[in-house]
Amino acid sequence: MKNIITCLLALSVSLNAVETISKRASEIDPRAKEHPEIDFVFTDKKGKPQDMQNASVDLRVKAQGKLVIWLMGHNAALFERLNSYGLHAIQVHYANKWFGIIPAARRDDGRTLGDIRLEAATGEDHSDLVSIPQPDGMMERAFQFVKWLAKEHPEGKWKQFLSKDGKGLDWDKVIVSGASHGATTSARFAKHQKVDRVVCFCGPRDNYESWQSLPSATPGNRIFGFSHVLDGGWTGDHYCRSWEMMGLNDFGPIVNVDKSAPPYENTRRLITDADVKGDDKRAHGSVTPGGSAVKDKDGKFIHEAVWKYLFNHPVDQTGTPTAPDPDCVKDQKK
Template sequence: MKPLASLPSMALLMSCVVAASAQDIRAKRAPDAAAGDARRYDFKFRASEIDPRAKPHPELGFVFEKDGKPADFENAAVDTRVKPQGRLVIWLMGHNGQLFDRLAGYGLHAIQVHYANGWFGTFGKEPPPADTMHLGKIRLEAATGEDHSGLVVIPKPDGMKERALQLVKRLAKANPPGHWEQFIAPGGDDLLWDKVTMAGSSHGSTTAARFAIHQKVGRVVMLCGPRDQYETWQGLPSATPGNRFFGFSHVLDGGWKGDHYCRSWLLLGLNKFGPVVNVDKVLAPYGDSRRLVTDADVKGDEKRAHGAVTPGGSAVKDAAGKYIHEDVWKYLFNHPVDKVGESVPPETGCRMNLKKN
């Protein structure tokens, strides 16, 4: 397997770190890399301190403290030394510092929000109910804080959408050099969603896709997902154009082997923008496809394969210790959405009905 080219060392991004809480912001500054306030900033806030309306929902795994320690931290990063793209990434899983290093290095603003997303263990059990929108409705309520499901009650302050808005508002005040206000709509009651990239892995990538079908966004990055393999919401008319969805999976991931991801990709209509491309055999820009896979060596470990498509401990490295998928991550978050591959027919080998009789 030919390793992909890696990005320049991300160590340059760490010349300055700003640690912040809702009460105070203390900057630890190294010598400036450029004039003015150009440096890397990292922030950490508690959601419950940003918005007093926020409430815990222990029935959904949405709590503010666990084992006596804060459990509602939200994170953000921006590097003002890098030419800004004017785009905000909202990451829907736990904070991933290595991913945020890369996003900041691309000139993107990045946030990770704490919202009511722990419901899957209760409502995602098999056998699936007859309602083929069952999980999709819960995902949409968790994302929007609006009433979409009769099974949960998630008010606006506890949904992802409001959590993201309140975090960006706090960042606009805490970090003027970051110009976070550029993502807030006139009037201050919403984000400018056309500037937003929704991103996540696994459960998070599935919610990112569901939200993007409901709300038009600038881009969607789906790592090891989407799932909800018994549902049909993936085929609903989408507010976000199909060419803005990007997926990446390992072929040993159980979700890939079980046809969960290929099914979702086809329901989303991503075959209209190119075939499934193995990134270990085709160099960037991968034929401008939206459907990328890898068969990189994970020692046959299905669980590692699930996380191997995200920067971190499960990701695959070359002999020099560098991640082999740096070009893939850069492509997923930066490739122009108007550049697309040639349409291909749906793959007949991907099962579309996965319900057990």
Template sequence: MLLQAQEAKAPFKYKDAAPKKHEIKARASQIDPKAKPHPEIGFVFEKDGKVSDYENACVDTRVPSQGKLVIWLMGHNAQLFDRVSSYGLHAIQVHYANGWFGEFGKEPAPADDKFLGKIRLEAATGEDFSPVVNIPKPDGMMERAYQFVKYLEKKNPEGNWGYFISEDGKGLRWDKVIISGSSHGSTTAARFAKHQKVDRVVMFCGPRDQYETWQALPSATPENRYFGFSHVLDGGWKGDHYCRSWELLGLNAFGPIVNVDKMPAPFGNSRRLITDADVKNDDKRAHSSVTPGGAAVKDASGKFIHESVWKYLFTHPVEKVGEAVAADPNCKKDLRSPKKN
């Protein structure tokens, strides 16, 4: 433990005699015997005869490390992991009890304007924040991530994953974590960062929870460390879900909304990025187009057009910010009310 603490304080170093990109895959239920399925919220280890609790990790020891760990809160995205590992970041995707949204994320909105936020926080922490779910610590994101990193330190010592374990050995060094996700995952990432200080939050096509106000709660993570990216044809953008979340998070203090197709990096140092790239007027494709993958937009040569955006979101110095702007009067903040506000 003392050695681990000493390593945590020292500059990051790989332990790889033959540097390469390492990709690791393992089942959460095998990593931690305390992990349990929760079929009552659609969270299981196997579905339709297929394993559903795989977790994925990636690190490229050929690239100088930034000493940061990306925790991705949606299904594994290999193309995203290719990129973040090329930036010198470690990355993991964890399988945790996040299947509750299909049960509770339905309209009409509950009277409690923090209802979904409480469930998100319980799913992320494994602590009792919501009366409608019972997610114990081993099945929350924090513990799943910690157990996976402990596993990786033994399974892939070349990547020096132990650097991200806290000095007391009881959890992760959250100040070294970049929490990220898309849609449902980006919303949970933002809610978690309100509760737990992290290095950075990267939010693709989100956050939503458009009838809630937890986005305006005091934040353990400084507001300049939140970064968002959305397509303007995404239903969440057209419905003011994202613009209101961004403003409630306080991101207008760090610059205007910037169209990345019209301004090059560093995008005025803004935290609020949008695109109107051609997605053939397909709102579903628009939703997914902001992350690397089949829906992302390519140029005539077949290259993704948002490579600089993805790198910016994960690596732009947080102390560099744009000039504050006023709240947008055309972005409806109270979506429970039929009137503009």
């Protein structure tokens, strides 16, 4: 009986070692505001909270001392893997529902999308089309969340991600990541703010924009991308265009992960042609853990090694530089 109790206690500790914490942004920071003009609200019509933020850490795993900020809806399967790598992870709610307000004449002018993305990320005035104050931008929402976590969940050791002066995050310890528009905003933000690493799933896009070739605060060898070849962003040359404009071809060729093995020639540009039954929409989401991801005959995700590579491969280990692809259309306005 004593052995059984001991085993049950050990199991309880093991299960509780993965700490998942959720808290509404509006409860963390009273300065947080709704922006109904872009359908950015705290509750939906049924009263369900829309500003929930999520954080998780696995206390059983040796911590790397790095924080992943995920710029999409919460992905529990992804967070489980991030935590298993020794990474802390948070998902923040910030004012990013601006797509529907952009006039058609401005949408494709080559600058508007990037400016709005940067304002949504920083809470600083970069665009004349939106007004996103600092408390509603990603940077401040992430800072306030981590500060709250440091106080309310000290066992998670979140304080290590605060800057020495306590006025923001220590961005040298931060990995920004997202999928689709979240990947694009991650890359745009990293041009402006140096971070430890960027991981772009099915992105970046903004195929008429020029921000991808701007000088970058985050060195190119710290930026990783992964997409499916049937994804419209790939077939439309959006991804290859952005990757080359950001100079990722300086760090290795495009590598098909289904025909290669880690470390994938130390590249930053990863693709898959895994079977998604010809469904381009499934292809778009298949590169992240979840319902669209491809599994093997035993029901296991086939891209576990890829996800681990994207978040853990040493940034100083790079592949052989390759020339730009002449078949990748850079000027998409022609």
